[in-house]
Amino acid sequence: RPSFRIHLFSVVLILFCTNSVKINHIFVKVSSNDAVFCLVPAVGLSEKVLVFPYETDFSFVALIPQKEMALRAFTLCMRVATELPEERQIILFAYRTADYDELNVWREKDGRVSFYLSGDGVFFRLPPLSTFRTSLCLTWESRSGLAAFWADGRRSTYQVYKPGHSVRPKGTVLLGQDPDKHLGGLEATQSFVGEMTDVNMWDFVLSRSMIQAWHYGHKVPKGNIFDWASLEYELSGNVLVVDDD
Template identity: 85%
Template structure:
């Protein structure tokens, strides 16, 4: 029995594309919701059907970005976890993972970049990722502190018109979900910009100070669709 502060939403999804037994389903447009200010997404169980689809404020045709979120999980370190997934028809355009060896990684249309960062845990971690195409400089930021830079895919562009999910990794466009890669835990305060934020701005976001609103995703006005067993909980 959950108290009244928990808003449990289990949507009745309808299939839009069938790609075998593990086809991804999306709810009707009428089921989309807007805004998660002072809310947390809770993924309570390992599944191959629970996810949140995000609808960007602008096309995901990117040559630079900053992606920030706050995350907590009790899954063991040897368990691979998808933290953010954006896929077009043939490519993982931008996927962020915790690997089986505990490293944090991200992939853009091919081999990934891997970082030894403080481990994710049951206590919330503020995590940002920055990348820009001109130089290929990429870094993770944990609790406002930057990792070493890596040079990753200079000259690359992220393509638009894909599917953006939290909680699952689509191995195909609109399908191919696996419970063993699903996210279990809490996600909140996800914001994304189509440019690289400065160190001072990332640190301000970490401490909850005012920063420019994300022009791709802004947690306060984010448009999203809940599918399966996902909970929206007050951030208290």
């Protein structure tokens, strides 16, 4: 019969976490070496980079949106670098409610970049992600269904995808993992490995000039869903926050 004993150290860690700060989750991974991860909210990642050093089924960063993600349009931007081979599927952004993958962004096994809104996805052939940082943005709006990726300030062809659709609120956003159920069902072979920074999101479509300005590091309106400089986030597992030098 499997043992679910939690080591004294784990109990002490839980008590420390719950008595020291307000936390939204305690993530527990039960294995032969019981591990408890305390997700401590932190604020702001200006001039910082998230490093996911190797694949796991437990390391992720949970992002807490500044407003409910009931979306009929959005722009999502990030800077990303990875040395994972092109045939390895990688989750770049995952937003899931209790029953649906509301908004997932992937690099597929064939190297294409895709995103999914509660069902079948749409696929784009972009310059490959590599060890050198790529500025990646995604825009979509419900009225027309027009969707596009932007790589280093250059737009892909438009595709029409799910006109009339709405992204539903009250879910969880993760970087580094794809939850197959709400905060669960994580798979190492889909995890992100590499560096990620400047994750920003707006509830409208940024203009070409604004996306290009963001790519070059110029000032643009702060993301009203996620703003990297004031982002509220929670770390779990083996994720490092390092200076962006």
